[in-house]
Amino acid sequence: MNAPYTPASGLLAGLNRRWARFAARQPLRLPSERAIVTITFDDFPKSAACAGARALERHGWTGTFYASAGYAGDVTHHGAMFDCGDLQRLAATGHEIACHTYSHLDASQVGTAAFLADIARNERALKAMGLERELDSFAFPYGEATPAAKRALSERFSNLRGVHADINRGGADRNLLKSVPIDGGEAGIARAIEAATSLSRHPGWLIYYAHDVQDDPTQWGCTPEQLDRVCDAIVDSGAEVLTMRDAVRQMERTA
């Protein structure tokens, strides 16, 4: 079982993270009057493919699942991970399969060429597992980005997601979209619900990310009941729920 990796901390890592946020931006025009919500799952555990997808489907929604093919069929600290069957079932029911990296690399700790090679390996592996559609969306593992990786990946993907916890409003950066976690126990779930509630006062694009969805979740996961409560808050907000791919397409059409 993999021990959870923690990205670098400290002053230099903080400055690099800040620099990556402000460099190599690609503005995305968001609708000012309408709220959009996207629910995403990272890595992704089998529990996200089962209990997570079910929670969305109950509302007629589809989500975005960022796959790291190196985890497929394996067991990590999140529990059992997705396999071929999960991938094909999710794709067939309209969910978006999106790209992470094959080995869940931290972009700030490897060269850009190695990072891109791991992404290309992920794409090949997902195709070999039966994925037919092109991958449109990418999420940086740990939310760690570099300006060079942002630039290179913006040529390949329509949108790149990080984990800076906020709602995308005004001058959003499609090369490092902000996202709010559905994790962290009851305090974290309260913050996730508050983010949805704020949309009716102040529209924007609220992207959620989650990991395992199980009765005894990790600190990066949630229970099915907690996810249901976040979904109820999304219903109350009146926001439209779209996958990453569809949200960006719709914004491009209306820009």
Ligand SMILES: [Zn+2]
């Ligand atoms: Zn991840």
